[in-house]
Every structure is written in structure tokens, then in C-alpha cells.
Amino acid sequence: MNKKVILGASIGNCVHVAGIINFLSIARVQDYETIFLGPATDISYLYQKILEIKPNIIALSYRLTPNNALEILSEIEKFRNNSDLSDIRWCFGGTKPVADVARKFNFFDYISDGFDDIDDCVCFLKGTQKDDNSSNYKNNIVDRINEKYPYPVLRHHFGLPSYEDTLDGIKKIAEAKVLDVISLGPDQNTQQFYFNQENMDRVNDGAGGVPLRNKEDFIKLKEATMHGNFPLIRSYSGTADVFKMADLLIETLDNAWSAIPLCWYNELDGRGNRKVEISIKEAQGLIAYHGKKNITVEINEPHHWSLRDAHDVMSVFMAYVSSYNAKKFGVKNYIAQYMFNTPNTLSFSMDLARVLAMVELVESLKDENFNIFRQVRAGLNYLSPDLDVAKGQLAATTFLSMNIRPHIVHVVGFNEAEHAATPDNIIESCKIVRGVLRNVVNDHLDLTINPEIIERKKQLIEEANYLKEFICNFYKDYDDPLANAFVLSDCIKRGILDAPHIVKNKKIRGILETRVQDGKCVAFSKKLGRNICERERIEELKSNGNLD
Known part of the structure; x- marks a missing residue:
């Protein structure tokens, strides 16, 4: 089967090519054959090549003055109207003033003004442009990953002490269309005492997340995601009555995936009262429970050891043990989370070596019945309370983590060390990460070949x-x-x-x-x-x- 062809050109007297070259790079990842005619392409030459090649898509770029763009695009429109080009899709890229001129012409299917996102570009190339009423947004994590890769799905934690603020925040985040998965953070009372609410200390309501006290609370949060880019929603697991909580999350949230610690949330870390052996048995049972239901599982284990200053070997070994248990207990789709910057004094090169060792051991278990998806994130203790510094750190660690070609980026808000993430913080953090992705996904820069690493x-x-x-x-x-x-x-x-x-x-x-x-x-x-x-x-x- 022949590949679809995109013909691209910077038109008229425009010599700027960076934008269209990036677009064509994205198109190649989506399995298009691309032909670039170069900068300052004469319109008559463009006509000639269109008729000769008969591409599936024509991509035009112009970044100079809007008045000149109007004249050039008017000429192209006349040519198009006088030729049989009805099967060809057209797209345009330029500065916002020039893009606004292009919007006056109704033959462009997609216009990029620099404020659009990679997702918009990929959707156009796949022929699945989306809006608030679209059913094209995938409603499970595996399909979302497969639709976007090599562009990672973005996930962010969210849960404010006020239920109403959390509900309104989810609506705002969905409308922004920058986040694929909202990881709901319930307060500790919910995680530990939801099924025994008489034991809750109400002084702690809202401590560490959003208070959820009945099914309707969960259902309304799910409903808040059903517009914008229809983000998936998932929740942290309970620390008691774990099977009841699993059923509740599946029933109310259609839980995107379950994150289960293997050795934690018990007497070992003080986040529960269970004995270690009992909690491990329950975790294994919970893994098997989700495996039977074909629900994706993450075992968020290795970084718990590193967060408590265990040496690198321990986190590498526990990454393997986690995936080994997932496979043993029947998980088909497994998310391996790799927390960088943990401890936060690791050097970037040695941190990358640590994560690469995890990846190699974990993925030695992969086979046709055990799929593994890589998830990366910044360290919990890495970001500075100086928010300007933290923004730079978030961008830097995102760049580093992209060296393992992740399927999911767990975005840690730049605000993390200073205050709980607001919707605006989350949207800004996701935009910072997306700004990094624009430059690295299609690049061949590879730090993993460094001999010391x-x-x-x-x-x-x-x-x-x-x-x-x-x-x-x-x-x-x-x-x-x-x-x-x-x-x-x-x-x-x-x-x-x-x-x-x-x-x-x-x-x-x-x-x-x-x-x-x-x-x-x-x-x-x-x-x-x-x-x-x-x-x-x-x-x-x-x-x-x-x-x-």
C-alpha cells in the first residue's frame, strides 16, 4: 500500500522554513511521505508540482506581512478553483496575523498560528479533527496511547480541599484541552475511611486532596470531564477496603487505570495500619482482580524506595519485582512509572542511567500477553519553591525523561513545592511540557549512548x-x-x-x-x-x- 503524500512549501518571498519542516517531521511519524519544495517557492512552480505529484495534502507556509499573504493566497485560490483538486486537503501555517488572513479562505482544512497544539496537528494528519461534541476521543488509556504515540499522553494530579473547587477545576482543565488524564487525589479520609466514615476525624477533611463522601461525588467529577478533549479520569487507590474501593472507582469513574503500591500504604510508611505481609497479599490480589477485568495496572513501587533514600540498585530491583508481579498476577497492559530526580541530588546523567537500567529489566518481561507502557515524571522533591526556577526545572527534567521515549508523561506541576496545583497551574505546567515535546519528539538527539551512562x-x-x-x-x-x-x-x-x-x-x-x-x-x-x-x-x- 502506497503512503499518503504531503507536498510542502514556503510560498512567495517567504524564506522561513522551521515551522513547515517541523510539520513535515510530524507527518513522517504519522507514516506520510513528505516532499518539500523549499523556501520562497514561486507560485507557478507550486502549481506545476501539485499537478505533477497530486499529493493527498498540500502544506503551505508564509510568515511575512498579512497584505502580501492576502495577494498570494488569492492567486492560489484562483488556481485551485480552476483545477480538479477536490480530493486534496490543504493546510496553512504562519504567524497569527497571517493565519487570520488565511482563515478568510474556506479551502484550508487546518490552519496553524503557533497557538495550536501538537494534538491538533496529529488529529488533522489522521483525519480526526475534534471538537467538544466529537466521539473520536479514545475512552481508554491504551487506545489513547496508541493514537498519539510517539507523542506521550499527559497526566496530572488534581484534588483541592474544596469539592466544588475541584469540580469546577476539572471542567476548566477539560476545556483547555491540554491534559489527557486527570489523576484524582482524594483526601486521606477518603482513602482510609470511605467505607467506615464514622472513624473519620473531620478536622482532617480535605487534607491531601478532595473530600469524597458518596457515589454521587465521584460521578459528578466524571461528568465534569465529558467535554473539551474528554480527559480520562482515574483515582489513587484506597489504603483500606481496597477491593471495595476498586469497585467504586470502576463503577463511578470508569477508572482509567489502577495504581497499586506493592509494599506500601501500611505500617511501613504510616499511611495505613495493615501489616506489611497482609498489605502485599492484598496488593497482589488487587492486581489479579484488575487483570481479570482487563484493566490497565500501574504498580507505583520503585520510587517509594528512592523517596526514602534507598540506593539506586534498590529502585532498579523493585522496578523489576513490580513488573514481575504484574505479569504473574495476570495484568495484560502494564504502566511502568519512572520517577526521575529521586533522590533530588542525583546528576542528570546518573539518573538517566538508573532509569535505563529499570527499563531494560522491566521490558525483559514483555511478550505478546504482557504489554508495557513507559511513564515518566519529575521527582516529588525536585522542584524549587521559587516558581520561576521550578518552571525551568520542569522543562529540563521533561527533556531528560524524553530520552526513554515515554508513552505517558506524568506532569508534576511547577507549583508543587509551594502550593497545591490550581487548574491554572495545571494548564500552564502542561503547556510547558508540550513546549518541550514540540522540539524533542522528532529529534534524534540521544543521551542514552553516552559511555558513562x-x-x-x-x-x-x-x-x-x-x-x-x-x-x-x-x-x-x-x-x-x-x-x-x-x-x-x-x-x-x-x-x-x-x-x-x-x-x-x-x-x-x-x-x-x-x-x-x-x-x-x-x-x-x-x-x-x-x-x-x-x-x-x-x-x-x-x-x-x-x-x-
Whole structure:
């Protein structure tokens, strides 16, 4: 089957080509053959090539004075009216004043004035231009990803202490058409006590998110998404009655996907009262529950260890364990989240090496029954409370994370360190990210080939594999150790899986020490006075009696 052809040109006396070249690059990603006639293309030559090539789309660019544009476009309109070009679609790009002139001509199907978005361009190329009444917006995350890739789907957290403000905010965000997925953040009372509201401390209403107290509260928020670009909506999981909460989210929100921590939201982090082993078993059951319903699952596990200053090997290993459990318990579509800048003192190069090691191990599990989608985000503790600085940081880490070609960008609002995100903050943050995407999606700049990054990635994979082999051998009498709730909880209690800042008690040691050195987060031995590898760390656990 022959590819569709786009014929492009900067017309008249216009020599500016950057905009149309970018458009043609986007078109090639959408599987078009592109032909560019160059700058300052004479109109008669343009006619000749149109009749000769008979393209599917003609893309014109003009960025000079509006009056000149009016004269040139009038001439093109006469040619078009006198030729049999009814099957050809036309598009135009220019500055806003020139684009306003182009809008006077009714033969353009798409006009770019610089204020439009990549999504608009892709929709035109796919022949699915959208408006508030369109049914073309995909209503599940896998279809949205497949429709847009290599342009990532954007997700952002949102939930204000006021229910009404949250409801109005979702409507405003949907109208802005800059966000694909709203991740609803319920308050802690909702997450922990929704099904036992008599236990809620009402002083904490609105703490950490939006208070939701009945089904109608959820349903109204879903209804608020049903215009603009029809963003999907999902919610954070509960920390108690997790199966009831899963059913509620599916029924009311058509939950875009479920995010389930494997080892957390329990006594380990103080976000719940469940014992570690019980919560791991429940998490595995919840993963299997969504797998049976063919609902996409994210196991937001690795960054929980890094946020508590575990060394890089730990987050790499737990990324593998997370995906291993997802596959084991029947998930078909899996979202692997990679939080950059965690800890926030990592260097960009060593941070990228850490994430690349995660990606390689995670995607070693991919097969025809287990699809993996990469999701990236800035670190929770990375952004500065100085909002101008934070905007630069958000752009910088987005650029870095695009090196792993993500399917989803979890946008962290630039305001995160200073205040909870308002709708305006979210819209601005998404525009900052989209500004980065304009320049990098079609570029071939690749930081992953840097020798130092490759060497660090290799080292982390080797260390993570050592840890995996040790656990599997140490617990060889247990069925499938990496997916065994007792084994994983016992590893935490013994310090095999560890982080400096977990909640400590008689059962959970939290004895790991780490340092950030040369941009890497490494395990550190006070006894030896230096960094240690996994073999040495395990030997210290043995010598201290933790593995008896």
C-alpha cells in the first residue's frame, strides 16, 4: 500500500522554513511521505508540482506581512478553483496575523498560528479533527496511547480541599484541552475511611486532596470531564477496603487505570495500619482482580524506595519485582512509572542511567500477553519553591525523561513545592511540557549512548541481578520467591529490601545507609568507611545476624 503524500512549501518571498519542516517531521511519524519544495517557492512552480505529484495534502507556509499573504493566497485560490483538486486537503501555517488572513479562505482544512497544539496537528494528519461534541476521543488509556504515540499522553494530579473547587477545576482543565488524564487525589479520609466514615476525624477533611463522601461525588467529577478533549479520569487507590474501593472507582469513574503500591500504604510508611505481609497479599490480589477485568495496572513501587533514600540498585530491583508481579498476577497492559530526580541530588546523567537500567529489566518481561507502557515524571522533591526556577526545572527534567521515549508523561506541576496545583497551574505546567515535546519528539538527539551512562546502567543491572539471585536462592524452598508475599515482607524485615527512612519498629530494621556520590545514590558501610556493592551489603547483613 502506497503512503499518503504531503507536498510542502514556503510560498512567495517567504524564506522561513522551521515551522513547515517541523510539520513535515510530524507527518513522517504519522507514516506520510513528505516532499518539500523549499523556501520562497514561486507560485507557478507550486502549481506545476501539485499537478505533477497530486499529493493527498498540500502544506503551505508564509510568515511575512498579512497584505502580501492576502495577494498570494488569492492567486492560489484562483488556481485551485480552476483545477480538479477536490480530493486534496490543504493546510496553512504562519504567524497569527497571517493565519487570520488565511482563515478568510474556506479551502484550508487546518490552519496553524503557533497557538495550536501538537494534538491538533496529529488529529488533522489522521483525519480526526475534534471538537467538544466529537466521539473520536479514545475512552481508554491504551487506545489513547496508541493514537498519539510517539507523542506521550499527559497526566496530572488534581484534588483541592474544596469539592466544588475541584469540580469546577476539572471542567476548566477539560476545556483547555491540554491534559489527557486527570489523576484524582482524594483526601486521606477518603482513602482510609470511605467505607467506615464514622472513624473519620473531620478536622482532617480535605487534607491531601478532595473530600469524597458518596457515589454521587465521584460521578459528578466524571461528568465534569465529558467535554473539551474528554480527559480520562482515574483515582489513587484506597489504603483500606481496597477491593471495595476498586469497585467504586470502576463503577463511578470508569477508572482509567489502577495504581497499586506493592509494599506500601501500611505500617511501613504510616499511611495505613495493615501489616506489611497482609498489605502485599492484598496488593497482589488487587492486581489479579484488575487483570481479570482487563484493566490497565500501574504498580507505583520503585520510587517509594528512592523517596526514602534507598540506593539506586534498590529502585532498579523493585522496578523489576513490580513488573514481575504484574505479569504473574495476570495484568495484560502494564504502566511502568519512572520517577526521575529521586533522590533530588542525583546528576542528570546518573539518573538517566538508573532509569535505563529499570527499563531494560522491566521490558525483559514483555511478550505478546504482557504489554508495557513507559511513564515518566519529575521527582516529588525536585522542584524549587521559587516558581520561576521550578518552571525551568520542569522543562529540563521533561527533556531528560524524553530520552526513554515515554508513552505517558506524568506532569508534576511547577507549583508543587509551594502550593497545591490550581487548574491554572495545571494548564500552564502542561503547556510547558508540550513546549518541550514540540522540539524533542522528532529529534534524534540521544543521551542514552553516552559511555558513562551505559557503564552505570550495566553496573546497576548486574547489581540488581545479584540481589535477585540471592533472594531466589535464600528463599528457594518457597514458591516463586519474587511473587511471594511472605518472602517480600521477610526481606523487608531482615533488611534485604531496605531504605533509610522507612518507619522502624521491632520487626522492621531500616538499617540501610546511603550516600549520593558522583551523582549516584550508593549503599554505604560505616564499618568499611566506603561505598559497598550488593555482595558486600548482604555479607554485612549476614555478619550482623540479620540472615540467621
